[in-house]
Amino acid sequence: MADSEEAMAEEISLGAPGDRPRPCHVAIIMDGNGRWATMRGRPRLFGHHAGARRVREIVEACPDLGVKYLTIFGFSTENWKRTQIEVAGLMSLFRSYIRKEARALRDRNVRVRFIGDRPGLDEKLQALMDELEEMTAECTGTNLTIALNYGGRDEVARATKRLAEDVASGRLLPENVDEETLPRYLDTYVLPDPDLVIRTSGEARISNFLLWQSAYAEYEFIDTLWPDFTREVFAGVLANFGKRDRRFGGAKG
Incomplete structure (x- = not known):
């Protein structure tokens, strides 16, 4: 892991404006595009395009709202069950989004990463993902992570496989495996937890x-x-977060 990425992974202070604490890392399951379109008598892909435009607004809002890390759920490993037309439309939308937003993301100092099972995506999309990550690698503002072909169980399974390979090769001793070990093999190893x-x-x-x-x-x-x-x-959701008492298993007070 590069020194700069280690530093970002360790940055967990809220550092947000205002008196109430704000979350440093927000993750969003962006649901409801299809229903939004159906309510307007339009095809589901119309809603997905509207949702993609909304992503830009939320990314732009992050610096003012004190959010340093934003992770969005773009396409899950289960979404392949949708109709072929919708899946193909979504893949086309992802390619179009990267082409259209790449320069603007870099100009806004947004560092982009992708998580998920990349080999399961088409080669053109993978190449665009690689290019966008490289283009924004030196950006120091908002950290935008996009989950594509992502599933939590799949991620843990892939991480466990890599960990097991290191144990089998002698690079990692079984007695040294604890709850701090597995996260180093996850897709999000350079990010703080949400x-x-x-x-x-x-x-x-x-x-x-x-x-x-x-x-x-x-x-x-x-x-x-x-x-x-x-x-x-x-902003309203973030304000509600500031009212919560986060004890992480400890007793109040």
């Missing part, structure tokens, strides 16, 4: 998202559909 996980659209489940990393995250399930998740809604 402080807050938001799910839009009224659904109250975590959908296999950041299972290990969110062990002590606060959760906020809101009714707002993702295309309607404005900067103001985001």
Whole structure:
């Protein structure tokens, strides 16, 4: 791990404006695009395009709201079960988003990373992901992580396989494996754990998202559909986070 990435992984102070604490790392399950479109008599992909535009607004809001790390759930390992038309449309949208937003992300000093099982994606999309990561590698502002072809169980399984390979080769001793070891093999090894996980659209489940990393995250399930998740809604959720008493298993006081 590079020294600069180690420094970012260790940066856990809230450092946000205002009197109430704000989360340093926010993860969002962006749900409700399809329903938003259906309510307007439009195809589901219309909603996904509206959701992609909303991503830009939320990323731009992060510096003013004190959010240093933002992780968004773009496409899960289970989303392949959707219709071929919707999946193909989503893959096209991801390619288009990267092409259109790459320069703007770099100009806004946004560092972009992707997590998930990359070999399961098409080669053109993988190449664009690599290019965007390289283009923004020196950016020092908001850290945007996009989960594509991602599943929490799949991530833990892949991490465990790599850990087992290191044990088998003698690079890691079994007696040295503890709960601090596995995170070094996860896709998110250079990131702090999320402080807050938001799910839009009224659904109250975590959908296999950041299972290990969110062990002590606060959760906020809101009714707002993702295309309607404005900067103001985001700010309100962050303000609610500041009212919570985070004890991490300890007793109050």
